Amino acid sequence: MASLRSLAASTRALSRAAIRRTALPALTPIATRAYRQPTRDVMTGELIQLPDIDASLLKVEKNTKPKTRPPSSKLVFGHTFTDHMLTIPWSTATGWGTPEIKPYGPLELDPSSTVFHYAFTLFEGMKAYRQEDGTVRLFRPDKNMARMNKTFDGEQLTELIKKLVVLDSEWIPKEKGYSLYIRPTLIGTQNALGVGPSSDALLFVICSPVGPYYASGFKPVQLLATTKYVRAAPGGTGGYKLGANYAPGVVPQAEAAKEGYSQNLWLLGDEHMLTEVGTMNLFVAIEQPDGTVELVTPPLDDIVLPGVTRDSVLELARAHARGEQKIPGLPEKLKVTERKMVMKELTEAEKNGTLREVFGTGTAAIVSPVDKIGYEGRDIVIPTGPAGLGPIAKGVLDTIVGIQTGEIEHEWSVVANEPKTA
C-alpha cells in the first residue's frame, strides 16, 4: 500500500513527461490530477494532502565567504555561479519541505540516487536583469513555472527565486546585454536502483551571471539539416525540459561541427519536417505572392518545446500584424502562423527568392539568425541583413530586450525587489 501511495504521489512530482515513462499505466489518471486537488489513496480511498511549497517557511543562511566576482567581460556562459543557491526537498511521505537559501556548494547525494541512473532531471532556464537604480526584474517567470511544474505552487517558487536573485543581485552585471541566468532543477533522489517513480526529489535553483550570447555582435549560425538523428519523436518527451532530451544531442552537434556547421536543424519523418534548431525554437519568414510576409514556426506538440521566447515572438508579431503594437522593422503586411513546414517548401522559397529570414529563439541568445542550412549535400543560403540580423529578428529582439531590461514597460517584466525610493 505504501508503495502504491508513493507511486501515485511521486508521479505527481516529476512532471507529466516523467510520468509517461515511469508510472504504471493504471496509475496515470491519478498522476495527471492537479496537485493541489487532494488525491485519494488508491487502496484506502483516504484523502492525501501533502504540504505544497511555502515561501514563508524560507530559511536563509548567508554565505560568509563570498567569492570574488569576475569582471563581466570575462564571463563565459554558465561557468560562474553566484554565492547562494535555493534548495527544497520533496518526498512522498512529507511533501515539500523547508525551502533554504544557503551558500552555493556541492550537493551530497547517494550514488544510488535515481537521477544518476535513469535521468530523473527536469530543468528550467530563465533570466533576471538589473537596472542602474538596482531594480531586479524577471522575464515571464510564470511561463517557466507553468512549463516545469505540474505539481507545486509556481507562484511560491517564483517568490523564492526573487529572494535568491535579490540576495545575489550584486552578481547581476548592469551592462547592456548582461543578465543572471537562473537554472531551477528538479532531480530524483530516491536511494534505490530499479526503474520506477522516485519517492524523493530535490528542487534546487542556481544562478549564473552571463554576458551577451554573441559578445561581438550577432553572428549568424550555420545549420546542418539532419535526418540521421532525431531530437524528439511523436509520443516522446520533446515538449519537456527533461535532462534526458539533451545528452543525445551532443554527438549530432559534434558531427555537424566537424562539417563546419554550428547547430543541427532537427528534421522529422520522410517529408523532412522542420522542428527545432539546436536547443532553440525555429522561425522562418517567407514572402507570399501578394507581398505579405508569413512568419512560420512549427506547432507545439510532443516534438517541439514550448519556448518562452517563441511564445513572446509570436505574441509580439501577432500584435504587430493586428496593428495593435507596431514593431519597427517588421513588414507592414505580416501573417503569423504555427504550422507544419517541410524542407521542400524551404528549398522552393530559396529557388523563388522568397525566403526572407530564418532564426532560432531561446532564453540564452534570445534570437539567433541563420545564414546557411546544409541539406542533401549543398547549402541553402538565407539573407541576414547588414548587422547579421534580418529585420524581423532585429525587431523582436530589440522589443524583447527592452521589456526584459525595463526600458519598455510591460507586464512580462516582473520586478523582484522593492524599487528604491530616492
Ligand SMILES: Cc1ncc(COP(=O)(O)O)c(C=O)c1O
Ligand atoms: C529544445 C529547446 N527548444 C527551445 C528552447 C527555447 O526555450 P526558451 O525560449 O523558453 O528558452 C530551449 C531552451 O531553452 C530548448 O532547450
